[in-house]
Amino acid sequence: MITDLPFKQTSGNIVLVGMPGSGKTTVGRLLAKKLQKTFIDSDEEIQHRTGVTIPHIFDVEGEAGFRQRESAALEELAQRRNIVLATGGGAPLSPANRAVLKQCGVVVYLKSSVHDLWHRTRHDHNRPLLQTADLHAKLQSLYEQRDPCYLEIADIVMHTGKQSVHMLLVRLLERLAALQGSQENQEASEMQTLTVGLAERSYPIHIGSSLLQRTAELLLPHLPGKRTVIVTNTTVAPLYLDRLRSNLERQGVRCSSIVLADGEQYKNADSINAIYNELLSSRSERGTPLIALGGGVIGDMTGFAAATYLRGVPFIQIPTTLLAQVDSSVGGKTGINHPLGKNMIGAFYQPRVVLADTDTLDTLPDKELSAGLAEVIKYGLIRDVSFLEWLEANMDKLRQRDKAALQQAILRSCQNKAEVVAADERE
Ligand SMILES: NC(=O)c1ccc[n+]([C@@H]2O[C@H](COP(=O)([O-])OP(=O)(O)OC[C@H]3O[C@@H](n4cnc5c(N)ncnc54)[C@H](O)[C@@H]3O)[C@@H](O)[C@H]2O)c1
Secondary structure, three states, X not given: OOOOOOHHHHOOOEEEEOOOOOOHHHHHHHXXXXXXXXXXXXXXXXXXXXXXXXXXXXXXXXXXXXXXXXXXXXXXXXXXXXXXXXXXXXXXXXXXXXXXXXXXXEEEEXXXXXXXXXXXXXXXXXXXXXOOOOHHHHHHHHHHHHHHHHHHHOOEEEXXXXXXXXXXXXXXXXXXXXXXXXXXXXXXXXXXXXXXXXXXXXXXXXXXXXXXXXXXXXXXXXXXXXXXXXXXXXXXXXXHHHHHHHHHHHOOXXXXXXXXXXXXXXXXXXXXXXXXXXXHXXXXXXOOOEEEEEOHHHHHHHHHHHHHHHHOOOEEEEEOOHHHHHHHOOOOEXXXXXXXXXXXXXXXXXXXXXXXXXXXXXXXXXXXXXXXHHHHXXXXXXXXXXXXXXXXHHHHHHHOOXXXXXXXXXXXXXXXXXXXXXXXOOO
């Protein structure tokens, strides 16, 4: 069926709204660079068109004159495609401007507290409305007037808080990807995301079906460059490697792969050396992430290789067994076996993101599903009684590989594991 999608959904535009000092220009420039869009700051555009500064327009024509020019500029800019548009803080005050911005693209509200805004703008002399004796009071009254206008048109509200611009950007890219994904893939069940809270090393775990088809949008925000190396094994490669690789390559990400022998007996230094050999001979660089595609064995080995190759490269987990989805991919324990003991050599090394695609469990042998379910039950027994009750009621569905039930079980297990890890990373 062909439907006419609204301009908003096809324009590729992102509109940033928010108070003066909320970071629209800084975030907008970085976002545009990352997504290869054109950045436009509406205030800069007005200055460019008139040849004079905003304070000068305010002096000569007053705020009303400036607002007229602003509306005219926005109306024109909103016809363009593939732009990131940072708007002036007062632009969404007029209902007509709000309608124009809302149809132009995805609207992101960068929401900051009045105190943070005061901190960021107190030495700024280029904002005519903020040249006042009591800046805090002025910001408070502007905020009260404008916040409802921003909220009315926002598709995404990002709280800027104390996080770095880099973290804000990562989170914003995730939110944009999730929004795009939900539009593109309405049949897929809702993906759920939880965050493992480890300060600046915090990372998301995405759980749901059809995630391998959405890897580009879910992984792209975490890739420093346009290259990755996928590590997998001879069982998983024929099942899922092409799906992952083709999705990434469609987004211009160059992927190479390392396919190891399958089995716990290969979780050793020889396999790690085989990974190093491939990485060195293909001149893999410090910014090239390693993606683990497989069960716990592949995850543990790839993580250890990522922790040690060039003293650490980015690491991404795509676990394909239930055990790996509920346990080994979360928490950052990586390593290999030694002839004198299992998991004796290793490192704590956190991934940037984990994708648990419930569709990969379709091909899992029954024995491996049972091993994963045993881990799930352990969370219920050890630390989550209500989860245990839920498991008792839903065990048949889980055994029949019901997607919604599996997603719920993975989510609750990961929540439990994430709590343990956040409390003590080296537990
Ligand atoms: N790092 C941690 O915190 C942690 C925690 C628990 C376990 N582990 C480690 O995890 C390992 C066990 O993990 P596991 O149970 O996933 O074993 P595994 O990685 O050996 O996978 C089990 C089998 O399933 C196959 N497989 C994987 N995905 C498949 C799919 N989607 N369809 C069909 N076959 C598939 C594998 O090739 C393998 O043959 C052990 O080495 C253990 O030490 C690590």
